[in-house]
Amino acid sequence: MSGAGSTHAAERRLSQLVTVLAFALPVIFVLVPLAIFLVYSFFGVDQGTIVYAPTLGNYVRFFTDPIFLPVFWNTIVLCVSVAVICILLAYPAAYFLTTLKGRWRYALLMLLLVPLLMSYVIKIYAIRSILGLNGFLNKALVALGVLDQPSTLFVFNMNAILLTLSLLLIPFAILPIFLSLERIPQTLLRASDDLGASGLQTFLRITLPLSLPGVASAASFVFVLAIGDFLTPQMVGGISGFTFGRILYSQFGTAYNWPFGAALSVALAIVVIAAILMGERFGRSRGTSV
Amino acid sequence: MGLKKAFLRLATVGLGIGLMTSAALAANLRVLAWDGYADPDWVKDFTAATGIGVDVVFIGSDDEIWAKIKGSEGQDFDVFAVNTAQLQRYIKADLVSPIDITKLANQKDVLPRFRDLSQVSGDTKDGKVYGIPFCFDSIGLIYDTDKVKPAPTSMSVLWDPAYKGKILAYDNGEHNFSFTALTLGYKDPFNLNEEQMAAVKAKLVELKRNVLSFYTTADEAQQIYQNNDVALIWANYGQQQVKALQKIGAHVAYVNPSEGALAWLDNWVISKGVRDNAAAEKWIDFMLTKKVSGELSERTGFGNTVVESSSAGGNDKLVWLNNVEDPLKRSDMWNEVKATP
Secondary structure, X not given: OHHHHHHHHHHHHHHHHHHHHHHHHHHHHHHHHHHHHHHHOOOEEEOOEEEOOOOOHHHHHHHHOOOHHHHXXXXXXXXXXXXXXXXXXXXXXXXXXHHOOOHHHHHHHHHHHHHHHOXXXXXXXXXXXXXXXXXXXXXXXXXXXXXOOOOOOOOOOHHHHHHHHHHHHHHHHHHHHHHHHHHOOHHHHHHHHHOOOOHHHHHHHHHHHHHHHHHHHHHHHHHHHHHOOOHHHHHHOOOOOOOHHHHHHHHHOXXXXXXXXXXXXXXXXXXXXXXXXXXXXXXXXXXXHO | OHHHHHHHHHHXXXXXXXXXXXXXXXXXXXXXXXXXXXXXXHHHHHHHHHOOOEEXXXXXXXXXXXXXXXXXXXXXXXXXXXXXXXXXXXHHOOOEEOOOHHHOHHHHHOOHHHOOHHHOOOOEEOOEEOOEEEXXXXXXXXEEOOOOOOOOOOHHHHHOHHHOOOEEEEOOHHHHHHHHHHHOOOOOOOOOOHHHHHHHHHHHHHHHHHOOEEEOOHHHHHHHHHHOOOOEXXXXXXXXXXXXXXXXXXXXXXXXXXXXXXXXXXXXXXXOOOOOHHHHHHHHHHHOOHHHHHXXXXXXXXXXXXXXXXXXXXXXXXXXXOOOOOHHHHHHHHHHXXXXX
């Protein structure tokens, strides 16, 4: 009896330990760093050293300085556009995948996700070569007679960032849409067919509404990944593609103004959290109402 | 390159362990330097000529040098390499010893611009010499010889509308403010007043509208050059960058602008904690021999202070980099330039 009691106690202690760890890890590795960031955003900088006295100066500067809000807004618009482009391209691809049978479906899905295995930086380099004045895209367009001479429209501007980010992030859009499409019960589609609906009607009234949760989470995924990116704008954005991520990055590198950088990150984090909540909320309410 | 460095480090560590036993017998000279400044064959020659053993430790950044020297208050090393912009900080913190240049026989034969060290900004304080220059590179202009005719002589070519969209500039506020200040004819590009700052900023907005993109690494500039129509590159990486471009078959040449080219200059300095001052002087004097200095330029592409090299001709005006009045302000204003539509 006593022996069984002690093993019970040991088990209980073990499970308590696991519970504590399960809670402690996210706290230590996620919440504490975020809290440190938040605290830093209320400090200042003087002569290259951080002044640990609370101030609202960083936030006042963010809202009053004429350069930050316009860049912030432009970046949000850019990333929403990236999300829209990704959805428009990923939806047909995911839909096509679900029409495939058996093994082919997952083999093709894997192929579409293969780019995620490559280094991010190498992909940007490659895309930049393709978009350049002597790059593949220009050569192809000139050869096809679409352009008379190579164009600088595709690289070192906002277009380039839009194109590159969309290309890089499409896999993140395909996956959730594919999953939501796959979850739609075949019986619903067959019922719709039995009741005399055309293919288009079935798609518009059954498939599309039921896949919207996947679309919503895909959109929020892509938006969040795009808005946090500073490397793509830095490498293909040139002189007109100046984004919020680049400003943020400069505060930690050359400027050595961590507190202001932290305040800018907080602003970014609020937008990101809002996007995630919206994606989740929209996805869930649509999903449960049917 | 990274692998080579790693191997060198490994070799240094191994050497260090091997030498620990011998260090007990004779105190070796402790040298802290960048990769390429104390190659093994030179160290061997130095030991053969003077009988002084040498332990070299390689560093990878300015901050690392500061951490190592400040961390031990100069006690861990006898000689180290540091650039002129950084040196004043070490002098102020009392981490370096003044150098008696009469002990350096080879210093008399250096190139004219390095002979009078009081004229080299940053090397002296209160009439005492603290740094002996030995390696430098300028930040000049790379131009495509097929596209830019006649050859440019001034950075003002970067504002020439004829080259709109064919220019690569460097993404760094500090340097960009300095070189633009030189182009505008300001005497001290590292200390600008409000009015000058505003003028430089306006000029940089104009520059931005003329360039294709701002690059950060030499590889990046090279890749952009290969895939686009580039005529001019503001060459932050100097000779290394030119040579890399020439290697891939680009028709490019290098020029130091007539208004003065920004340039970094590395010096040998003797730490406060030097154990054998005479040995440290011998090391510096050895580095200033024609053989070692010439080989340094051959191997790294950097300029040296003894033999003429392609980094700068005898008449080129070089402006040694110095600490700027307010790095934070320059960085903020550079963001404003980039954000201007």
